[in-house]
Amino acid sequence: MSFMVNLALGLLFGIGLVVSGMSDPAKVLNFLDLFGTWDPSLAFVMGGAVITAFAGYRIVFRRPKPLAGASFHVPNSSAIDRRIIVGPAIFGIGWGLGGFCPGPALTAIALGAAGTYAFLPMMFLGMWLARMATARPVAAA
């Protein structure tokens, strides 16, 4: 059941990426090119998504728990540490080089571009390395 719900929600998210243009690296790179062929469209993607989520979360969080889970898993850390600067800084460089962040890269699999197949295995390698680098020792968990 959860698999089917998640499949539907992934589909909705992915169609959102496609409709918005965010799945196209050319559009992302033009959004990031303030001093060249600037295309401000992606500001509208973020605006639409954030306003919808802001309103929707307020309704959802009135409930004591989710429909199919014991509790809401919401990060509650507010620490501004090294990782919250270094990680996004590295992520932004990669995003600016390729025009792909993780969601759009996954929507690109079925479209068959060679660049996608260079990007994705290395993305998963990077994710794995970061998980290894940040894993707490088991004994301390």
Add this chain to the structure above:
Amino acid sequence: MTDFTPIASTIGGVLIGLSAVLLMAWEGRIAGISGIAARLLPPYLDGALLSRLGFVLGLVAAPLAYAAISGTDVVQTVSSNLPLMALAGLLVGFGSVYGNGCTSGHGVCGLSRLSLRSLVATLTFMATAFATVFAVRHVLGA
């Protein structure tokens, strides 16, 4: 050049936000794609692997579903510079997981929860992404 598409982009953004809200309502999780994708790899620390697999398969199927519904092909222009794309992938994968989120987890879900951490993360990756495109296109002239 790409066309300025404020209406389509806003509609797409609303769909993304709606997916994030429904995921929270259904099983109480943040719709952060880097977190969902990274946890497809071992170690598996909770019982949500099948859920995550479903979400990712939905993302993969999305352009096919869109093309079937709309009757129009999905256009993506991906660089064919394979070493560049490989490097970009490594940085995106490492950076997003090391920093606990990407465009969706920090940018959409975090900002809409008014998280200070996500605001700092979003401003940081926007800044380095703008700087990278500036350097590549206007300094190196690629």
